[in-house]
Amino acid sequence: MASQSLPSNYHKVESPEDLQAKLSAALDKVSVLYFRTDWAEPCKTMDGVMLELAKRYEDVLFLSVEAEALPDISESFEVDAVPYFILLRGHTLLTRLSGAQPSVLSAALKSHASKPSALSASSQQPLAAKTIYQPDEKASGAASASGTVAAGGQGDVEESDEELAARCDKLMKQSDVVLFMKGDRETPRCGFSQKIVGILDSQKIDYSTFDILQDEGVRQKLKEINEWPTFPQLIIKGEFVGGLDVVKEMEESGELQEMLQG
Structure with missing residues (x-):
């Protein structure tokens, strides 16, 4: 307009x-x-x-x-x-x-x-x-x-910082490739998540997802652990890889498949 x-x-x-x-x-x-x-x-x-x-x-x-x-x-x-x-x-x-x-x-x-x-x-x-x-x-x-x-809050169950960090670590290692995103692979809740799902699907990559909108504790702790302020976040073999821009570059260079085969 x-x-x-x-x-x-x-x-x-x-x-x-x-x-x-x-x-x-x-x-x-x-x-x-x-x-x-x-x-x-x-x-x-x-x-x-x-x-x-x-x-x-x-x-x-x-x-x-x-x-x-x-x-x-x-x-x-x-x-x-x-x-x-x-x-x-x-x-x-x-x-x-x-x-x-x-x-x-x-x-x-x-x-x-x-x-x-x-x-x-x-x-x-x-x-x-x-x-x-x-x-x-x-x-x-x-x-x-x-x-x-x-008002914010995590409900009646209190979780210590150490327990939350341990839970995030376990979630990051739940499969070889984990995508922390808004929504899930069937119903992405933002365009960035939608695009990264498209990349992973087009590369026929086997991956699991975690909806950060359903868990505010994990959402905030992952920003701290991975030193990355936004989502989606892609994890490969327990290690943080990056967000959409990084994954797009890795796809174009062939590095994404190389990392999975390594």
Whole structure:
């Protein structure tokens, strides 16, 4: 879509620094972060919805984020699917919404944006903020069914750091090739995971997968163990290999098959 057709309050985020600058310049405003990708069909619907809402709510800042081109931002907000929406007031996290749900997004905006243009002001009081977003930190909590942020936690079972590290080591050695990804090989939950599954399948590689969205402890510990901040992560014979870009290079050079045969 041509940039000149965008409303003045609708912007495409170019980098984490760009996001921080835009949010810092609008600390008194409600902002909507829209995480999208070109390949996800529901995003095509929500692209139009976002534009219409931007025209309706002139005092709200609408920010479009390419989820896979800017993984640092996606990771910081725990975005695990697209389309995905984060509503902020300044750096205060108001709510999260996942999926193509125009009516839910519109209702959330009506609740939080005090004076939408062309519409009467909402009689609803803004919902209480659930957490604070710091630009260099991960937003705490996970999205609940209602779209708001629920408190984080691992349930009733406490696991020591040593036990978690040992469990991760065991998971990394569960088979010769293990892919830690978002979703599983049948239903990848992000484009990066989808692409690396395609590479492994095309090379007829026998591998197992682990869905890091189902285990926050493993998700965070693997970032530390492998010194790699994003997913997917490919493990071969118990050793960390890399993410999508590394695996693509290894496939093209023939190194991937060589490593498996070694």
